[in-house]
Amino acid sequence: MARSPQKKTSAPASGNAVTADLVAVLVAVTDGTPRIMTIAGGSALPSGPFEFTHRSLQTALRAWVEAQTGHPLGYVEQLYTFADRGRSGDARTPHSVSISYLGLTREDQVGEGFEAHWSGWYDYFPWEDHRAGTPVCLAKMIAPKLKTWAKAAPSPTLQRERWQRCAITFGLDDRDWNEELVLQRYELLYEALLIPEAGRAHDREAPIVPGKPMSADHRRILATGIARLRAKIKYRPVVFELMPAEFTLLQLQRSVEALAGRLVHKQNFRRLIEQQELVEETGAMAADTVGRPAKLFRFRHAVLAERAVAGTKLPLSRT
Amino acid sequence: MARSPQKKTSAPASGNAVTADLVAVLVAVTDGTPRIMTIAGGSALPSGPFEFTHRSLQTALRAWVEAQTGHPLGYVEQLYTFADRGRSGDARTPHSVSISYLGLTREDQVGEGFEAHWSGWYDYFPWEDHRAGTPVCLAKMIAPKLKTWAKAAPSPTLQRERWQRCAITFGLDDRDWNEELVLQRYELLYEALLIPEAGRAHDREAPIVPGKPMSADHRRILATGIARLRAKIKYRPVVFELMPAEFTLLQLQRSVEALAGRLVHKQNFRRLIEQQELVEETGAMAADTVGRPAKLFRFRHAVLAERAVAGTKLPLSRT
DNA sequence: CCATTTATACTCTCCTTGAGCATAAGATGG
DNA sequence: CCATCTTATGCTCAAGGAGAGTATAAATGG
Incomplete structure (x- = not known):
């Protein structure tokens, strides 16, 4: 225009x-x-x-x-x-x-x-759950197939580039697993024709990776949502939307771990929650549990009004 | 469905x-x-x-x-x-x-x-530029008008809530300025009927805040874009898309400051850039400058392939 | 009582971040 | 040539945060 x-x-x-x-x-x-x-x-x-x-x-x-x-x-x-x-x-x-x-x-x-x-x-992204360590399907099925795909690139340079992308997004070759790259991983598998949604007629028998497919681009949308949520829980108190009114800190932790697909350090998690004053004690204790009973907490809804979240990574100057 | x-x-x-x-x-x-x-x-x-x-x-x-x-x-x-x-x-x-x-x-x-x-x-968001300190229009015009608006709320509780929102989003009452809240600030001004786009027929003479308006919801879209970009420069190397092929570290810093609308600490900025290995020296020096000549750098495009960015705020466990 | 399980309080070290000092290397005006 | 201004660049230091581990408490089921 x-x-x-x-x-x-x-x-x-x-x-x-x-x-x-x-x-x-x-x-x-x-x-x-x-x-x-x-x-x-x-x-x-x-x-x-x-x-x-x-x-x-x-x-x-x-x-x-x-x-x-x-x-x-x-x-x-x-x-x-x-x-x-x-x-x-x-x-x-x-x-x-x-x-x-x-x-x-x-x-x-x-x-x-x-x-x-x-x-x-x-069920749709079995390779995304790292709570019990690296999923077997990642090491046993996905990594080898990605390697094959990388090697199928036309030039050695491209082969290296492909494998580097795979290694980074899936945390291979001793790299750290980055739980936020859900969409990139899905798209890489799509590109490598390892998932049914990418299936072309001539490739029906291509190696397929575990994970339930969805119609149209719904699994891509789901990947987008998971990625967004995994990023969001780190700087906005959105987990509480998924919790009951009262909960123990362990329950809260389990929910975060469920979303992030990996375990967190219990003591440090509690320290984080407490120093941010996200919760307050209800006074009651959790019933019918194994082990020492835990205090029940509720979300301090006031924080939504008190704070504007955010977080800087720029070396700002005060003057 | x-x-x-x-x-x-x-x-x-x-x-x-x-x-x-x-x-x-x-x-x-x-x-x-x-x-x-x-x-x-x-x-x-x-x-x-x-x-x-x-x-x-x-x-x-x-x-x-x-x-x-x-x-x-x-x-x-x-x-x-x-x-x-x-x-x-x-x-x-x-x-x-x-x-x-x-x-x-x-x-x-x-x-x-x-x-x-x-x-x-x-020109569209004069209150967003804090590079030379808090803009005069913020303290002299916007803050008082927001105060008036807050006081116009029906109940004391609502008045306090309104003012709290204002103070947080605009960094009033000695709060820190948060440069990422561009959209929230625009929407607050919109809600307070302080900008022309919100103008209702009966309120044509309402106090108006400085800043050029746009047709339809374009200024809102612009606010969304600015907010997104201000957030993004903190964890993705996107500034370089706005730079010439070769630049000095000060030029890079000025670009970041221009986007963020606030100044950064020069030495710490350089430390950040260097330790992330985002740039490499070209070997040449900047010409026709005042003061000691600066080295020229170029963006290391390889970082885009090497890294997957991200940044954790969860107390992850290694085991 | 003991083993087991979970809760909760601390400690300790390392790294990052915010801030400032000091020096280097150009230009300019006297 | 020197004093001064301006920007570049190297380095230090203290405070706070993040990662990891130790220790103790309080419940349960044998």
Whole structure:
């Protein structure tokens, strides 16, 4: 429009019309397992057409989810907008724009009588759970297949570059595992044709990596959501949206570990939580537990008003 | 769709059709001033209809920007998707979805003969530039007006809450300034009816805060872009997309300061850059400068392949 | 009572970060 | 040539945070 700014305000060309869909990654954590709401037997994320009767996308999603699940949605955040050339694959069918959202709830909050299914998110990404150490499928299946793929590059330079990417994103060759790279890992496997969604007709028999597939690009959207959430829990108190009103510090820790897919140091975790004053004691103790009873805590909702989060990495000057 | 998953794959309802627009926040830094590409005399961001001839939104935006500006775009990132009930204000006109992007370039890279205008982004957000200390307009105009607005709340509790929000987002009452809260500040001013875009008919004479307005929600989109960029420069080496091929460390520092809107500690900045091995010496020295000549550096593009960035705030356990 | 399990309090070291001092190497004006 | 100004660059130091481990407390089931 730099050439012809006047076009900007012209009526939208009707040939440009598309349909808008909402796709939701609704997350809950139950029994130390992060789960997502799914439909179609776990092969798709809940999605539906966007109704323009709402003021904003955010409110539209909220209303829609609440109608579907019978319960209010806690935290909501937009993830990404994808454009598809028509799901049918035909390049001439109506195009669609999928606007994806991340939402946090609790499983028990979803009303009865709804067809909500909750699937563990590690069913779709088995290689993402490092709580019990590096998953076997990573070392035994994924790494070798990635190596094969890297070696298949046309030149030695490209082979090295491919393997470097693999090693970095999957923490191979003694590199650290980075739990935030969920999307990069998915896309690498996609590129290497190791997952069914990437399947081309001529490659049906290509080596396939474990993990349940999803229709369309839903698993990519899920990967985006997991990555976003794993990043977010580090600087915003969003875990509490997934917790019951009262909880022990260990329960809180288990939820964080479930999301992050790795273990945290218990004492340091408690120190972190306490010095940030995120919780307050309820006065009660946890019942029916093994071992010494733990104090119950609740989230200090006031922190949301008190603080603006953030965190600097720039060497700022005071003067 | 939890109730009726089969609907998911049904043909999109034609009554649901919308138009899709791209809106771009194109940033360059020249002479220590962050600038954005604008049209319509600086009152709007470049925008245009999305052409579905591209594989993805990302490539569509790239192609479109390059056609408009005559030069390839460096870094591109999706910002946010807004739904409008028709720009005309009539609730029955065709709805549109605006997908906004952040793009980084250099001003000199934009070809001649194009109608690109570059406007300093602090023209739109004067209160965001804290490089020379707290801007006068913040203390003299904005803070008092926000105080008035806070006091206008119906109850004492609400008054306190309002003022707390103001104080946190604008760093008032001796709080620290948080340069990342660009969007929150804009939205607060919007809510307080202190900026023209929020203007309601009955309130035309309301106190207005300095800063150039934009049409539609473009200033909000710009605020989103600035906020995203200010956050991003702290953990990804994106500043270099805005730098010439060779630069001195002070030039690099000035660019960061321009974006962040605040000064950094020179020695510590250099320490940070060097220990991260982001740059390498070219061997040459800067010419025609005042003071001791500085070494010229170039960005080590290899870091993009070597590292996966990120940064943990969780007390991870090694076992 | 003992082993087991979890809770909770401290300690200790290393690294990072914020801040400042000191010196080097150019230009400029007298 | 010298004093002075300006920027570049090297180095030190103290405070706080992060990673890791030790020690003790309080429950349970034999």
